Amino acid sequence: MKKLNPKCITANRDLAYTTTGHLTPCCWVNNNYEKYLKDIHSPEMHIDNFNSIEDILLSKPWRVFFDMLMNNPSDAPEVCYKYCGNNKSWKKIEGVRHRISNND
Ligand code: SF4
Numbered sequence: 001m002k003k004l005n006p007k008c009i010t011a012n013r014d015l016a017y018t019t020t021g022h023l024t025p026c027c028w029v030n031n032n033y034e035k036y037l038k039d040i041h042s043p044e045m046h047i048d049n050f051n052s053i054e055d056i057l058l059s060k061p062w063r064v065f066f067d068m069l070m071n072n073p074s075d076a077p078e079v080c081y082k083y084c085g086n087n088k089s090w091k092k093i094e095g096v097r098h099r100i101s102n103n104d
Helices: 053-057 060-071 078-084 090-101
Strands: none
């Protein structure tokens, strides 16, 4: 059975901002329009429609997304399993980040 370790919840995975003007739970899901993420990227969710980041994080698409990650992770988009599935270790990903930031 596939397992998910959502690093946006269990680690300090940062929020991301897209070129389309949307906030996303992390950069791995930028410009991804799979289920749940489609709603996070909808025209209504453009940052111009909000007064604060907190308002975005408390919006329905975000609450539904995180509720799914916590209570029904088997329904998570494939991109989440790609980066946060049980076959991906955080150490491996951190290693890539380290190499990129050290340019080696
Ligand atoms: S890929 Fe999905 S589960 Fe993983 S950190 Fe990003 S939004 Fe969260």
